[in-house]
Amino acid sequence: MASVHTVLVNNDLTKPLFDLAKNESPFAVDTRISYAGDTRSNIALKALNYEKENEKVTFSGGNFTVDADREGNVLSLTGEAQSGLVNAVNEYDQKVQITFNNLKADGNSRMTDFKERIGDQKLSIDKIAIAIEGKEMAVLEGMDVDGKSDVSKDGKSINTQLDYTPEEPESAESGPGYRQAFAEDRQY
Numbered sequence: 001m002a003s004v005h006t007v008l009v010n011n012d013l014t015k016p017l018f019d020l021a022k023n024e025s026p027f028a029v030d031t032r033i034s035y036a037g038d039t040r041s042n043i044a045l046k047a048l049n050y051e052k053e054n055e056k057v058t059f060s061g062g063n064f065t066v067d068a069d070r071e072g073n074v075l076s077l078t079g080e081a082q083s084g085l086v087n088a089v090n091e092y093d094q095k096v097q098i099t100f101n102n103l104k105a106d107g108n109s110r111m112t113d114f115k116e117r118i119g120d121q122k123l124s125i126d127k128i129a130i131a132i133e134g135k136e137m138a139v140l141e142g143m144d145v146d147g148k149s150d151v152s153k154d155g156k157s158i159n160t161q162l163d164y165t166p167e168e169p170e171s172a173e174s175g176p177g178y179r180q181a182f183a184e185d186r187q188y
Contacts, residue, residue, distance in 0.1 A: 037070030142167030
């Protein structure tokens, strides 16, 4: 059994990332390697708080775990990040804000005999919002995305399914018609 602790080196190339993380490595990865060669990596994304003129980035940090077999044929990822915010100015000189709350990821994949990846992935987010000049333009709450792929019965192709489920889509221009159209579109 072996363990590896990995952090990013602070140099000219990575300096902007260190600026975001108050002169610390923005992440740390602790990897355990079994005698058989399988690995488990615990990835700790540091909290970020950066502000300069009209730009701001805040991030709660997050924790993710990646498991892989010796050959890299079987992989899994689980983890979450509580919140994030980005304030910036767009090409029209408008203040734009993007926020998210409670992002969770859970997935696995494996290699087929014909060297394609299949598996199950799930991504959920409690809320993501976009505002321009202080006015909320779009909000998605309770969004779940489920992806599944598997080899077909004849073993010659891959079947794929992608399901997404928003609770209540809203936008600055939306009304009952918008919501109905959105609900109908997701039936496909």
